Amino acid sequence: MADIIQAENLIFDYSRPGSEETETVRALDGVSLSIEEGSFTAIIGRNGSGKSTLAKNLNGLYLPSSGRVLVNGWDTADDDRIWDIRQTCGMVFQNPDNQLVASIVEDDVAFGPENLGIPSAEIRARVERVLRQVGMADYREKTAHLLSGGQKQRVAIAGVIAMEPRCILFDEPMAMLDPQGRAEIMEIIRALHRAGHTVVLITHFMDDAAGADRVVLMDQSRIVLDGEPREVFQEEEIIRAAMLEPPLAVRLAARLRARGVELPPDIITTERLVDCLCRLR
Amino acid sequence: MLRDITLGQYYPAKSRIHQLDARVKIIGTLLYIVDLFVVQDFIGFAVLGAALAAVLVLARVPMGYIFRGLKPILLILIFTFFLNLFMVDGEVIWRIWILKVTKEGLYLALFMSIRLVLLITASSLLTLTTRPISLTDGLERLLSPLNRMGVPTHDIAMMMSIALRFIPTLLAEADKIMKAQQARGADFESGNVFRRGRALIPILIPLFVGAFRIAGDLAMAMEARCYRGGTGRTRMRQSVFGRVDYVALGACLVLFAAAILLRVLY
Numbered sequence: 021m022a023d024i025i026q027a028e029n030l031i032f033d034y035s036r037p038g039s040e041e042t043e044t045v046r047a048l049d050g051v052s053l054s055i056e057e058g059s060f061t062a063i064i065g066r067n068g069s070g071k072s073t074l075a076k077n078l079n080g081l082y083l084p085s086s087g088r089v090l091v092n093g094w095d096t097a098d099d100d101r102i103w104d105i106r107q108t109c110g111m112v113f114q115n116p117d118n119q120l121v122a123s124i125v126e127d128d129v130a131f132g133p134e135n136l137g138i139p140s141a142e143i144r145a146r147v148e149r150v151l152r153q154v155g156m157a158d159y160r161e162k163t164a165h166l167l168s169g170g171q172k173q174r175v176a177i178a179g180v181i182a183m184e185p186r187c188i189l190f191d192e193p194m195a196m197l198d199p200q201g202r203a204e205i206m207e208i209i210r211a212l213h214r215a216g217h218t219v220v221l222i223t224h225f226m227d228d229a230a231g232a233d234r235v236v237l238m239d240q241s242r243i244v245l246d247g248e249p250r251e252v253f254q255e256e257e258i259i260r261a262a263m264l265e266p267p268l269a270v271r272l273a274a275r276l277r278a279r280g281v282e283l284p285p286d287i288i289t290t291e292r293l294v295d296c297l298c299r300l301r
Numbered sequence: 302m303l304r305d306i307t308l309g310q311y312y313p314a315k316s317r318i319h320q321l322d323a324r325v326k327i328i329g330t331l332l333y334i335v336d337l338f339v340v341q342d343f344i345g346f347a348v349l350g351a352a353l354a355a356v357l358v359l360a361r362v363p364m365g366y367i368f369r370g371l372k373p374i375l376l377i378l379i380f381t382f383f384l385n386l387f388m389v390d391g392e393v394i395w396r397i398w399i400l401k402v403t404k405e406g407l408y409l410a411l412f413m414s415i416r417l418v419l420l421i422t423a424s425s426l427l428t429l430t431t432r433p434i435s436l437t438d439g440l441e442r443l444l445s446p447l448n449r450m451g452v453p454t455h456d457i458a459m460m461m462s463i464a465l466r467f468i469p470t471l472l473a474e475a476d477k478i479m480k481a482q483q484a485r486g487a488d489f490e491s492g493n494v495f496r497r498g499r500a501l502i503p504i505l506i507p508l509f510v511g512a513f514r515i516a517g518d519l520a521m522a523m524e525a526r527c528y529r530g531g532t533g534r535t536r537m538r539q540s541v542f543g544r545v546d547y548v549a550l551g552a553c554l555v556l557f558a559a560a561i562l563l564r565v566l567y
Contacts, residue, residue, distance in 0.1 A: 081521055103527050111525040118515050119522035123311060123466045127434040130537035132526040143537040161313045165469040179526065 024187050024218050025055040025078055025109070029087040032073055047073040049241040050087075055220060057186065060213045062221045062229035062249075065238035066263045074238065075191045075222045079109040092186075107136060110185035114192040116172035117165070125167075125175050126151065126160040132183040143182075150178040154208055170201025177208055187218035194225065206231065226253075226267045230288045237262055250286045269293040310469070312429045318360035319430045322546040323439025329553040330427045336560040337416050337423075345563060346415050352556055353423055360430050370425040371418065378417055385410035428465070435538060437462035441531075455531030463519070471512060478507050 032048035047070045055061055055078075065071040076082040077089055080096035092108050094101040110132075113119045122128040126147050133143045151157045154174040159167065164175060173193055180188060190209060194202040206228060213219045221232060229235045235252040237245035239262035245252045253259070253270040265271070273287040273296075281300070287293050313319075318326075336349055357367070371378075391405035428436065441458035448454045479489065482503055489500050 076521075079525065081525060103529065106525055106527050111522075113518065113522055113525075115518055117470050118518035121463065121466065121519070121523060121526075121528075123433045123462075124313070127432065127537070131523075131528070134535050134537060135527040135529065137533045137535050140535060140537050140539050143535065147537065163311065163313070164466075165473075183526065 022057055023054040024057040024092060025053075025220075026090040027051060027053045027074075027078065027087070028089075030074070030077060030084050030089065031086040032070075032077060032082060033085045034073075046241055048077065048084075051238075051241075051243055052087075053236065053243065053246075055187070055218060057218050058216060059234060060210075060219045060221070060232045061234045061236060062223060062232035063236045063238060064223055064226065064229050064264065066224060069238040069262070070241040071222050071238045072191055075111070075189050075220065078189055078220065079111055080105050081111070107183055108185055109187045109189060110180035110183055111189045111191060112173070112177055112180055112193045114195050116169055116176055116196065119176050120164045120172060120179075123163055123165070125156065125162050125164055128164055128175060129160075129179045129182050132179055136183060146182045146184075147178075150182045153181065153211075154178045155204075168201065169197045170204050173197060173201065173205055174208065177205070177212075181212065181217075185217070187220065188212060190219070190221045190223075192222050192224070194223065194228065202228075224264070226264060227289075230267050230269075237264075239263075249288045253288055310428060311432055312362050312366055314361050314430075316359060316361040316430070317545070318356060318426075320545070321430075321549055322540050322542055323431050323435040324443055324540070324542075325546045325550045325553075326427055326431055327436070327439055327443060328550065330423055332553045332557045333423050334420060336557055337419055339560045339564050341564060341567070343412075343415075345560065346412075346419070348559075349419060349556070350415075353419060353426075356426065357422075360426060362426070362429050366429065367422055367425065370429075371421055374417070374421055378414055381417065382410045382414050385413055432538075433462050433465045435540065436465075438536065438538070438540065455534075459531075467515065467519075470515065471508070474511050474515075475504060475508050478504050478511075 030048050030051040030053075031046065033044050033046050035042045035044050049070075051070070051074060053074075063071045063074065073082065077084055077096070079091065080089070080102050083097055089096045091105045094105050096102070096105055120128050121131045129147045129150060130143050133146055138146070147160070148157070151160055154177055156171065156174050156178060159171065159175075164172060167175065177188075177193075193209075194205050197205065202225075209219060209221060210231060219232075221228065223229060230249050230253075232249060235245070235247065235249045236243055237252060237259065244262060245255055245258055253266045256266055256271075256274070259266050267288060267290075269290045269292065270288055273283050273293055277283055283293075283296050287296060333349070333353075340346060340349060357364075386402055386406050387400050389403055389406035389409055391403035393401050393403055394407065395402040431439075437458040440461065441454050444452065444454040444457065479487075483489070487500065487503065489497065492500070
């Protein structure tokens with residue numbers, strides 16, 4: 021399929037006030053990346069690797085210092101197209117509290133469609149549908165700040181899919197959640213991908229990246245690895261140089277292989293590892 | 302402690318009062334507040350109190366909620382009560398040590414306390430029974446004539462709705478900072494007023510910094526969701542001014558007229 025996002029030789033600088041003078045920090049240094057429509061890409065990297073800055077460049081929240089980003093063929097620097105770009109490429113943020121605009125769940129979900137100028141009957145139908153999609157239909161009248169972190173994040177996702185974006189950027193949506201909340205959000209992200217949305221997931225959890233079709237590893241403002249999870253996770257040295265670790269299942273499988281246990285090369289998730297180990301006997 | 306503050310909170314329920322048009326409730330509350338200052342005697346307060354009680358029953362908001370809203374102003378209430386009680390000159394009824402209670406003082410103390418309680422209850426009832434979105438939409442529509450004079454009514458309404466939305470978030474943030482400071486030995490509960498006041502500075506500074514961080518995050522989230530001001534925006538909830546709304550507005554006006562009339566006649 022065609023590419024929905026194309027980033028070409030992206031450079032992004034920001035200035036940080038230092039003790040003596042303002043210093044310029046290069047957060048992205050020549051990043052080129054194409055995202056295929058309908059794909060599920062995970063962008064991983066440690067704090068400060070530039071992954072979050074990259075995500076915010078992909079829907080025009082940040083504009084590149086040099087290079088360009090095309091979303092559906094529209095340049096993010098084009099003021100006339102910026103709202104089309106953001107509607108095409110929705111974004112879910114890290115902190116569930118700071119992205120909810122309205123106090124009541126359904127009013128918040130309606131915020132995006134209201135901004136797009138959609139008629140009220142249609143908004144109602146969409147709110148109803150997306151709340152059911154994220155499993156929050158029983159909470160539509162509830163006050164958002166009384167919900168759990170995972171529930172708030174589900175409301176935030178509903179608010180984004182109510183705008184019917186083709187692509188959804190998730191900027192570390194699970195970083196502030198407990199394990200149960202993380203699992204719920206991951207399940208919703210997978211379901212959205214199955215439903216045909218293009219998904220870009222920014223994360224520093226390796227295990228989350230294992231579920232993607234493609235893993236992009238960032239370190240020091242550049243892309244250092246890009247490929248299918250099982251290829252990327254083999255590059256243990258590069259991953260460790262980026263101060264990360266391959267998923268537990270990958271490391272364990274590698275050590276077992278070293279000891280002569282015969283395991284297939286495509287083990288990247290714990291479930292698959294368990295499955296293969298059980299089949300050995 | 303901070304979590305008890307119900308300022309500006311909404312209590313979801315399906316009642317006659319909840320379903321009223323926000324504009325009626327805003328005008329009604331404003332008229333009622335004027336009533337409270339127009340009325341000069343306890344009979345007037347009895348009538349206004351009865352009217353508020355009727356609305357309370359119709360609104361189906363638990364009394365506990367109302368009382369919790371009154372708790373933070375308890376201190377102000379007690380303070381004004383005693384200030385009036387002891388400071389007003391007139392016919393002395395009791396004398397305790399150097400303090401004297403006068404008939405006029407007692408009258409004024411009771412009068413002011415009732416006025417304050419009714420005032421706070423009525424205004425908290427407005428936010429308790431009206432969704433923040435409807436409240437700010439109503440306000441925006443009431444202010445819309447000013448739009449022609451160049452007043453940015455949509456922006457004002459949006460700011461108000463965000464302020465209401467973030468009261469609990471900022472309270473939670475303040476609570477978190479306080480606990481973090483207490484864990485490191487900060488003391489907020491002893492000493493005189495000045496000491497306590499000074500102890501609040503290490504809370505206020507991180508709270509301000511936090512508020513700016515939240516504002517930055519929220520602005521970005523709103524931009525990502527295509528917010529670009531009031532033009533071209535639609536609403537999920539379209540309020541229609543129905544028969545019940547006219548009746549309610551009429552009742553508020555009758556009460557208002559009665560209060561004015563009594564004041565003029567007596």
